[in-house]
Amino acid sequence: MGEWVTVSEAVVLGLLLLAVLGIALLWLRRHLLASGGPLLPCALRTPPSTAWRLGLLRFGAESLDWFTLGGLTLRPARTWRRSSVGIGIPQPTTEPIPGLPDPLRVTAEADGQQFEFAMARGTHTAMRSWMESAPPGFGVNIT
Secondary structure (H helix, E strand, O other), X not given: OHHHHHHHHHHHHHHHHHHXXXXXXXXXXXXXXXXXXXXXXXXXXOOOOOOOEEEEEEEOOOEEEEEEOOOOOOOOOEEEEHHHEEEOOOEEOOOOOOOOOOOEEEEEEXXXXXXXXXXXXXXXXXXXXXXXXOOOOOOOOOO
C-alpha cells in the first residue's frame, strides 16, 4: 500500500511539473513575441472558414504579424506587408468569441486576399493608428 501512494504522488508531482513548465514556456513565448512590437489579442477568420481562431496580433515596423495563441513557435502563422494591408469599417459582431469581450469585426485585404479580424475596441483603435502612421524611416528625406 505504501508503494502505491509513492507512485501516485510521483505521478501527481510529474503532472504538476509539466503544467508549470507549460505555463512558463507560454509566458516566455509571449514575452519574446512582445519584444518585436505591440502584441494584442485578436481573432482571425479566413474564407471559406466560418470559425474564428484566437491569436495574438503584432504591429511591426514593416509588417502585421498574427500568431496562434498556443504553441511554442516564434514565427507568425500569418504575415502581411504593412503597405499592402487595407482594413474596412469596424462592425459589432454578435458571434461570441472566447477571450474577446464585446469584439468588433473588421474586414481586411492584403495582396488580393480577404480575411477578417475580430478584436476589442481599443485594439482596433491601435491598429487604425498604426496603419495611418508612416513606417519608421519612411519619407525621412522630405523637405
